[in-house]
Amino acid sequence: MRLRRCQTVLIEPREHKEIDLELLLGATPRLASTLRWFALAPHLEQEQPLDGAEVALLGAVSPSDWSDAAELARTHAPATIENLLAKGLLVADDAGAHAAADRAARTRHWRPLAAVAHRHLRWRGVDTEIENARLxxxxxxxxxxxxxxxxxxxxxxxAPERRLGLPRGNASALDALLDRRVTCRNFDTARALSLAEVGAVLYRAFGARTATEVTGVAVLKKGVPSAGGLHPTEAYLLVQRVDGLAPGLYHYQPVAHALDPLREMSAEEAAEHARRFVAGQPWFARAPLQLIMASRFERNFWKYRNHAKAYRATILDAGHLSQTVYLAATELELAAFITAAVNEGDIEDALGLDPMEQGVLAVSGFGHRGALREEVEFDPLNAVWPA
Ligand SMILES: Cc1cc2nc3c(=O)[nH]c(=O)nc-3n(C[C@H](O)[C@H](O)[C@H](O)COP(=O)(O)O)c2cc1C
Structure with missing residues (x-):
């Protein structure tokens, strides 16, 4: 059998502190401290604890050239080799899920640090209300x-006297719109969105205003900027209350300006998904529509291969889309939100996405604002809520 190290792994020494009564009641009271190594690899969903021998072996095996397993066993304990194979940090050339995941990772042009951060900062099953109470x-x-x-x-x-004052420009429709852009946490749960409202907001934020070619590359012109003009951000919809649409999951096709149905759900099922997607934040779970922004990294990384700025650019793209959703919704007397506190893992499971191929970056959404301000909204201008 031949072995090599997985393509990318970051090894983090981490300190864990816990209560030890003996130490706590001693002459200089302190917590017990344990230092452990953890391996974070982008082709593995879980981080892996390591011992010192495993760390040393990972540093001794090439990630590109294959090594003979029997040869390696002469200088390293067979148990250490077996452990790293089981953890997916060493991969064999014969078969196995870890080897396949590592092979796929090698073709994707991720910058290693960004890949590790993306994979391991995701949530699955987090409820922010419970988590905040626990912390x-x-x-x-x-x-x-x-x-x-x-x-x-x-x-x-x-100093104030050295400042160069600037004109604000004449108050415009854009100013009025910006003043009324207030993150909504009080959606009207009795009111559905119309298809016309959904179509208008989606078109302005995500729609292709034209499709063309630049130097032989098919590109879209949209109302938002995008790094390299590549527009990698996909919009998936979790519909709860839209007239003419069954509750469930959809994908927005920006050239056809149409929805591709993915999975129909009961109203209860859609509500349950909505809550899980936004990590239990009830004010956003009540929105009639969630917009899941997922970056199709391969579109950006096709050009920006192994690039230090590429991952950041995909996240910045999502920010531009979100603001456009806010403004397009506000113009229609609707209200919008965005949240980064999302269970990416659960969303990927529901949509069948591989996070290293299409990564969930944020969840936005919009709907009609309710009449009562029960949850906090930041409107010091009283542009939405009367004083
Ligand atoms: C990247 C990002 C993440 C956010 N995440 C959350 C969130 O998890 N929960 C929430 O209630 N609001 C979230 N917000 C909304 C902010 O709390 C809100 O923008 C801020 O309080 C200012 O209010 P305004 O948008 O009404 O001006 C987020 C906003 C941004 C831009």
């Missing part, structure tokens, strides 16, 4: 007591 996360008036004063909201780089 003792504080909100409201107690925040300042706990955290002390924050850095100032704006940065001063010159």
């Amino acid at each position: 003792g996360e504080i909100s409201g008036g107690a925040v300042l007591d706990h955290l002390g004063p924050p850095p100032p909201p704006a940065l001063d780089c010159a």
